[in-house]
Amino acid sequence: MQRRRFLTNSLKTLGAGAAGIAAAPFVSTASAQETITWDMVTSWPKNFPALGTGANEFAQRVEVLSHGRMRIRVHGAGELVPALEVFDAVAAGTAEMGHSASYYWRGKVAAAQFFTAVPFGMNTTETNAWIYYGGGQALWDEIYAKHNLKPFAVGNTGAQMAGWFKKEINSLADMQGLKLRLPGLAGEAMNRIGVTTVNMPGSEIFTSMQTGVLDAADWVGPYNDLAFGLHQVADYYYTSAWNEPSAILEGTVNLDAWNALPDDLKAVVTEAARASNLAMISEFTYRNAQALETLVDEHGVQLRTFPEDVMVALFDASEEVIQEQVANDPDSAKAYASYQAFQTLVRPFSDAGEFEYLRARAAVGA
Amino acid sequence: MQRRRFLTNSLKTLGAGAAGIAAAPFVSTASAQETITWDMVTSWPKNFPALGTGANEFAQRVEVLSHGRMRIRVHGAGELVPALEVFDAVAAGTAEMGHSASYYWRGKVAAAQFFTAVPFGMNTTETNAWIYYGGGQALWDEIYAKHNLKPFAVGNTGAQMAGWFKKEINSLADMQGLKLRLPGLAGEAMNRIGVTTVNMPGSEIFTSMQTGVLDAADWVGPYNDLAFGLHQVADYYYTSAWNEPSAILEGTVNLDAWNALPDDLKAVVTEAARASNLAMISEFTYRNAQALETLVDEHGVQLRTFPEDVMVALFDASEEVIQEQVANDPDSAKAYASYQAFQTLVRPFSDAGEFEYLRARAAVGA
Numbered sequence: 001m002q003r004r005r006f007l008t009n010s011l012k013t014l015g016a017g018a019a020g021i022a023a024a025p026f027v028s029t030a031s032a033q034e035t036i037t038w039d040m041v042t043s044w045p046k047n048f049p050a051l052g053t054g055a056n057e058f059a060q061r062v063e064v065l066s067h068g069r070m071r072i073r074v075h076g077a078g079e080l081v082p083a084l085e086v087f088d089a090v091a092a093g094t095a096e097m098g099h100s101a102s103y104y105w106r107g108k109v110a111a112a113q114f115f116t117a118v119p120f121g122m123n124t125t126e127t128n129a130w131i132y133y134g135g136g137q138a139l140w141d142e143i144y145a146k147h148n149l150k151p152f153a154v155g156n157t158g159a160q161m162a163g164w165f166k167k168e169i170n171s172l173a174d175m176q177g178l179k180l181r182l183p184g185l186a187g188e189a190m191n192r193i194g195v196t197t198v199n200m201p202g203s204e205i206f207t208s209m210q211t212g213v214l215d216a217a218d219w220v221g222p223y224n225d226l227a228f229g230l231h232q233v234a235d236y237y238y239t240s241a242w243n244e245p246s247a248i249l250e251g252t253v254n255l256d257a258w259n260a261l262p263d264d265l266k267a268v269v270t271e272a273a274r275a276s277n278l279a280m281i282s283e284f285t286y287r288n289a290q291a292l293e294t295l296v297d298e299h300g301v302q303l304r305t306f307p308e309d310v311m312v313a314l315f316d317a318s319e320e321v322i323q324e325q326v327a328n329d330p331d332s333a334k335a336y337a338s339y340q341a342f343q344t345l346v347r348p349f350s351d352a353g354e355f356e357y358l359r360a361r362a363a364v365g366a
Numbered sequence: 367m368q369r370r371r372f373l374t375n376s377l378k379t380l381g382a383g384a385a386g387i388a389a390a391p392f393v394s395t396a397s398a399q400e401t402i403t404w405d406m407v408t409s410w411p412k413n414f415p416a417l418g419t420g421a422n423e424f425a426q427r428v429e430v431l432s433h434g435r436m437r438i439r440v441h442g443a444g445e446l447v448p449a450l451e452v453f454d455a456v457a458a459g460t461a462e463m464g465h466s467a468s469y470y471w472r473g474k475v476a477a478a479q480f481f482t483a484v485p486f487g488m489n490t491t492e493t494n495a496w497i498y499y500g501g502g503q504a505l506w507d508e509i510y511a512k513h514n515l516k517p518f519a520v521g522n523t524g525a526q527m528a529g530w531f532k533k534e535i536n537s538l539a540d541m542q543g544l545k546l547r548l549p550g551l552a553g554e555a556m557n558r559i560g561v562t563t564v565n566m567p568g569s570e571i572f573t574s575m576q577t578g579v580l581d582a583a584d585w586v587g588p589y590n591d592l593a594f595g596l597h598q599v600a601d602y603y604y605t606s607a608w609n610e611p612s613a614i615l616e617g618t619v620n621l622d623a624w625n626a627l628p629d630d631l632k633a634v635v636t637e638a639a640r641a642s643n644l645a646m647i648s649e650f651t652y653r654n655a656q657a658l659e660t661l662v663d664e665h666g667v668q669l670r671t672f673p674e675d676v677m678v679a680l681f682d683a684s685e686e687v688i689q690e691q692v693a694n695d696p697d698s699a700k701a702y703a704s705y706q707a708f709q710t711l712v713r714p715f716s717d718a719g720e721f722e723y724l725r726a727r728a729a730v731g732a
Contacts, residue, residue: 064633065431120732123720124491125524128644129651158491159719222715239718240726267430275637278494278644285495289715296714303718305726315730348662349588349655351728352669353525354489357607358721360671364681366486 036070036265038096038257043083043104045203046076049227050287051220051249054155054280055099058251061272070265072097083201087252091148096257099154102250103184104199109147111331114339115140117160117244119186119318121339124156124246124281125354126346131248132274134342143331150258152273155249155280158288159241162306163218164209164225164234172309181205181217185321186243192317193310202228209233218243222291223284231299238304242314249280402436402631404462404623409449409470411569412442415593416653417586417615420521420646421465424617427638436631438463449567453618457514462623465520468616469550470565475513477697480705481506483526483610485552485684487705490522490612490647491720492712497614498640500708509697516624518639520617521646524654525607528672529584530575530591530600538675547571547583551687552609558683559676568594575599584609588657589650597665604670608680615646 040059044052052074059072075095077083086098087105102112115136122130130136131153144151163182169175176194180187187197200208206228208214216234219225231237251273261269295301306314326333406425410417418440425438441461443449452464453471468475469482481502488496496502497519510517529548535541542560546553553563566574572594574580582600585591597603617639627635661667672680692699 061637064630065637067433067630120727120730123723125647125651128648129655132645132648133652159723161719221719239722241719241723242726245723245727264430264433271427271431271637271641274641274644278640279498281491282494282498285491285712285715286499288719289495289712292715292718293711305722308729311726311730315732345659346651346655349651349658350724352605352658353527353587353607353654355721355724355728356605356671357489357525357611358716358724360606360608360677361486361611362717362721363674364486364677366681 035068036261038070038072039080040072040074040097040099040251041077041080041086041089041095042075042098043077043086043100043201046074046079048076048202049223050157050280050283051099051155051224052076054249054276054283057279058099058154058272058276061275062268065268065272066265070268074099077201077203083203084199087147087149090252090254093148093254093256096254098250098252100250100252101183101247102151106184109143109331110325110329111143111335113185113325114332114335115151115248115250117184117186117247118322118336118339119189120242120315121245122343122346123350123354124158126343126350127156127246127248128153128277129346130339130342134345135338136342139335139338143335144252145255148255150253150255152251152253152270153248153277154251154273155277156284157220157224157244157247157249158281158284160218160221160244160247161225162238162240162243163216164230165216165236165238165304166209166234167215168236168302168304169238169306169310171307172313175310178215179213181208181214181219182243184244185318185325186218186314188321189314189317192320193313206230206233220247221284221288222295223287226291226295231295231301235302236304237295237301238306240305240311242306242311242318401434402627404436404438405446406438406440406463406465406617407443407446407452407455407461408441408464409443409452409466409567412440412445414442414568415589416523416646416649417465417521417590418442420615420642420649423645424465424520424638424642427641428634431634431638432631436634440465443567443569449569450565453513453515456618456620459620459622462620464616464618466616466618467549467613468517472550475509475697476691476695477509477701479551479691480698480701481517481614481616483550483552483613484688484702484705485555486608486681487611488709488712489716489720490524492709492716493522493612493614494519494643495712496705496708500711501704502708505701505704509701510618511621514621516619516621518617518619518636519614519643520639521615521642522650523586523590523610523613523615524647524650526584526587526610526613527591528604528606528609529582530596531582531602531604531670532575532600533581534602534668534670535604535672535676537673538679541676544581545579547574547580547585548609550610551684551691552584552680554687555680555683558686559679572596572599586613587650587654588661589653592657592661597661597667601668602670603661603667604672606671606677608672608677608684 081089086100090098101116103116105112183199205217447455452466456464467482468478471478549565571583
């Protein structure tokens with residue numbers, strides 16, 4: 001109670017913003033029942049394009065769908081806890097909820113990485129099918145419950161770009177010794193082919209590129225990268241989303257807070273997450289398209305794909321990294337077995353459907 | 367009121383099924399407020415895989431998210447109105463809501479076709495981005511409002527198959543004179559290259575193939591096609607989703623019923639639709655993958671792609687059909703201008719992101 005009162009006082013401005021969502025029709029019902037208020041800490045700057053605004057919209061969905069019975073106050077990175085302490089803060093109950101990406105916690109929960117992005121893994125549609133229908137959610141629940149957390153997919157970036165490079169990459173030799181910002185399993189794979197990777201919050205990338213701490217950096221995709229001005233610190237923008245063919249943004253709920261919710265509010269949180277998952281990939285698709293046009297047409301950014309020897313090396317290294325992790329960690333073994341079995345099942349259909357269509361559309365010049 | 371009472375009596379069994387969703391926690395609140403009950407007519411057999419069950423799940427979402435204040439009774443094709451009379455029935459208020467596909471109404475509202483599937487058009491992710499962020503929903507609202515309807519995307523099949531053919535297609539000549547079930551703009555395009563297309567409810571396809579009324583038929587994809595046993599009446603299963611790279615399942619709400627809803631229930635319907643949209647494409651992806659495996663491994667179905675001359679002819683014919691429609695119908699011109707502008711914007715990003723990734727994944731043998 002002390003903590004809650006402190007937060008309420010210290011966050012008056014934010015609170016007013018969140019309260020603005022409670023439109024008139026909800027007031028009478030809300031006041032007749034207990035209103036549940038949660039804090040949600042995030043790994044993004046407050047209102048950061050798509051990621052931060054997506055978290056805000058999720059909170060709005062919960063408030064509207066709960067008829068004002070439940071409010072979620074969204075906090076930017078660093079407001080209550082630093083960007084990369086969201087997992088610990090929600091597990092400990094410092095905040096009831098978090099919005100982040102599971103691969104940030106690989107040092108603590110190795111298996112968490114399979115719930116953001118897997119190098120050369122499934123795309124967004126395949127990943128959602130695994131989470132919702134292929135057993136992914138149940139595994140994620142089981143692994144996170146050990147850390148007092150209930151996870152949800154609350155957004156997806158879609159296929160990302162491979163990152164910004166100051167120099168063009170013409171062969172595997174050009175990758176040697178590069179300092180690259182890239183988290184997760186893909187970062188580990190890059191380490192194996194001679195790159196030195198680091199993880200840092202997105203907000204530190206620009207300065208690190210400017211000062212030479214980094215030679216290259218992956219952030220998200222055109223929309224978020226343009227927002228950080230990464231085209232000002234590197235000329236070459238590499239594609240093929242080998243590193244993050246899909247990246248789930250995770251909502252984490254403190255398990256005690258989750259268990260204390262009545263069933264209907266559990267449904268509200270669950271369905272608001274599902275709706276936000278689709279809303280975010282849809283917004284990313286639109287805004288990335290606009291931003292890529294701006295980057296190429298207005299800023300002269302050079303789009304590139306890695307040469308074949310780099311791709312093959314990255315694929316082999318990714319396999320190696322995943323197999324080592326699976327050998328060393330039972331939860332990783334369990335998560336990857338499920339992930340891989342689903343990918344094996346879904347690929348023939350994806351290839352005959354989505355991939356074959358994209359190929360055919362391009363082939364006829366549509 | 368007479369009609370409502372009649373329906374209540376005549377649908378006791380169905381009503382009991384729907385009422386089963388109202389779990390104990392909701393009862394006290396629901397009974398303290400007016401409960402709104404809607405009928406939803408559909409173009410699918412009751413509980414038909416993914417399409418019918420998806421409609422059921424949408425109704426469940428509305429009931430749970432409204433805290434039991436709103437119930438939707440789902441009716442299979444032919445229970446209240448025939449499969450292809452959903453649009454008229456909802457417009458007239460015979461039922462408050464429908465679940466169908468907009469291209470079934472092309473004879474009545476030509477522009478409606480752009481809100482299901484466009485030959486050589488956008489895939490599911492691109493289509494959702496257009497609907498939610500690119501102005502698609504506003505245009506759809508405007509066009510349907512003229513028919514006293516408010517539309518929603520309530521599901522998507524994803525990239526479909528091109529259909530079942532009794533004989534293998536080796537050139538454009540083999541298509542001449544074939545009788546094919548294929549609705550929408552794609553059906554029109556097929557007519558232009560020498561095929562005779564018909565539209566009929568899915569439930570009539572099997573018998574029509576058996577009796578020779580049809581030589582070939584497109585229904586949906588592996589999951590739904592397996593359910594109708596189409597592999598028993600044709601050996602060749604053609605891919606590339608040129609005809610339906612994505613197909614929105616539409617929810618239609620009678621505009622008077624919509625306007626009478628309080629704002630919070632409007633939000634419930636809107637967000638339940640969004641959540642169902644993602645749930646259905648996720649389920650289709652999973653079940654199509656399983657069904658394709660069954661069709662190929664257990665039933666020996668032969669997967670094929672059309673030869674190049676057929677694809678080029680279909681692309682040219684599709685362009686011709688769309689341009690003629692656009693020239694003859696102002697609403698079609700408006701809808702297609704928006705659709706096409708969005709596709710032009712999104713393609714460079716989709717090609718660099720999703721398509722390039724699928725290509726790279728296949729190239730390394732992942």
